[in-house]
Amino acid sequence: MTPVSRAALLSLVFTLVFDSKVLADPDLPPWSERAIQDDIDIESLATSGQDPIPLLQALGEHLFAAKFTSLDGAGRPDATGASVPTKVRRQSHLRFQRLAGPDANACASCHNEPVVGGAGAFTANVFVSEGFESADFDTIDPQFSNERNTNAIQGAGLIELLAREMTADLRRQRHDVLSLARRNGRPETADLETKGISFGRLTAYPDGTLDVSRLDGIDDDLTIRPFSQKGVFASLRQFTVNAMNAHHGIQASERFGPRWTGTDDFDADGVSAEMTPGQISALVAWQATLPAPTRKKNLPDIWQSASTRGESVFGEIGCASCHVPALPLESLIFHDPGPFDTAGTLRQSDMEKPLALDLATLDWIKSLPRDERGRTLVPLFGDLKRHKIADAQNETYGNELLAQRFVARDVFITAELWGIGSTAPYGHRGDLTTLNEAILAHGGDATQSRKDYSALSESDRQSVIAFLRSLEIAQ
Structure with a gap:
């Protein structure tokens, strides 16, 4: 551009x-x-x-x-x-x-x-x-x-819209379990899930207090923060x-x-x-309004065949459990300021009405698929959730000494893989030169998937790389 x-x-x-x-x-x-x-x-x-x-x-x-x-x-x-x-x-x-x-x-x-x-x-x-x-x-x-x-920032508007809808949904679930606890006069527990992503369990008490100790991958206020490598904005x-x-x-x-x-x-x-x-x-x-990343077009037959196989293997070894291929989005109206902008940024209450950017009017949006309910499927290959991604045996992704915004040093938000074929080098420090190195650096919650990848035949490992290299930012 x-x-x-x-x-x-x-x-x-x-x-x-x-x-x-x-x-x-x-x-x-x-x-x-x-x-x-x-x-x-x-x-x-x-x-x-x-x-x-x-x-x-x-x-x-x-x-x-x-x-x-x-x-x-x-x-x-x-x-x-x-x-x-x-x-x-x-x-x-x-x-x-x-x-x-x-x-x-x-x-x-x-x-x-x-x-x-x-x-x-x-x-x-x-x-x-x-x-x-x-x-x-x-x-x-x-x-x-x-x-x-x-x-990379491509597709960021869709990412924020997903985060807003997920945050609103989780907060509705919190309201419902609090109401249930007050009504029944006893503790009530809810499994928090939105757009197919689990964020742990929340227990509410009749006096209005909450036990947030079993939340998973999200802050106690149930706000999805999709930006930065730690998921803090x-x-x-x-x-x-x-x-x-x-x-x-x-x-x-x-x-x-x-x-x-x-x-x-x-x-x-x-x-x-x-x-x-x-x-x-x-x-x-x-x-x-930057276009969402897409897939390489007109691939040679050998690459297309390997990519198709690699996408299937990617799911079979569990990578798609965090790098979810697509999440459904109800609305394409991007309000600015947004509903979860707080002190230190302009807020919706500071304006008579917020700006309304209709992303549906953008040409590139029309290429995104829809589900049976008419929702836009955002092909992010992510889940907008934080995970522990390092351990004592594999600490590459946990080599920081400093926590950021109360997020532990070995915890990062799942990287969206759309566009990854265009964004080398890899890792939060950018010191991993190949996708193979980046995959083998996974530990913590991703240990089993890494082991399953390592156990693949060389042909299947290369097919996974072929698939990932096909996800690109359009030029």
Whole structure:
């Protein structure tokens, strides 16, 4: 996808007819080195009755590819990369650093393989802290940070929509078992399951308390958090606000502005209101509407035959129990802000009505299959659930010393495999060069599947690789 130019963006604006506008700074000369020049009045856009996708996509694409400068507020001399607005212990003399960041000029400088929005090579690795306030470090010592490879974003809108529906369903089940316990005057237990995925058991007591000790693969609040390799971000909006600060030193006003910090220049770099809610919404919309990964077309007969066999073997050895081939999605309407955006991001209660992006209007959606109930089948090869993926015998995926957001170091969310044929290298650190290495690195909950894979004939192992290599991000 070719990044949209500012001239093309403004041309698009003038061809669209609706009440809201792209707000451009009239005082900037055409040669300005500012990358962030245009804004969107999302309140007007949401109530205009017009399709918000074309305008938001265009500005979002521009911002995702833009190389931010100090004129935009890039850099954070008096703030850390923490998700909670936090001051640095001591200011760095470096504008960029590969440790606690800022570590990138543009979103696309890491998310670029095989296309903008995709994954990143090992050279694009970043270092992350536990995520709240301990985000000020200047060492690669694993006691202070975890090294992570860049994930692809294609299909992220569908992933978030699945997570929203699953969260709502699990919370309905919690409400039902609480009501049952109160009505019957005794403890009641429910098996939590949504879209065929089990998340353990929940016991409710008549006094309204809950025993959450038997939950499996999810936080105690029953919120599916599908983003990041640990599954700690609930929404693209939360992910984007975090990433803008951590990787670029651009503070979104919805988290770092006067409402929460008492100032419009929290990092004290002389640039106020560095990214508005409209600009964050544009970035969210661009990511949410990226096409879902697909399968390679026109494969040679030998590859197609091996891939077909490999997909069958993949299921037989249990890989598909976590890497579920497809999950059903009821609605394709992506609201922004979403229903589970919370403090630190714009919320639905902050607007008269949220933006409504109808993903059904996108051409690539039409290629996705439907089930007998008309639901869209999202071919993610994942389950949006966390699993223990390492053990003492096989600790490759558990080699981090730092827990992140209370998620144990040997626990990761199931990686969606759609597009995996386009996103080498593999593993959370990007240090596994082949799919065979990545499979053999599995431990913990995946131990038996790994053993079954190891016991396959060489021909069947190669067929599994052929299948995985057929799952690609379209270019």
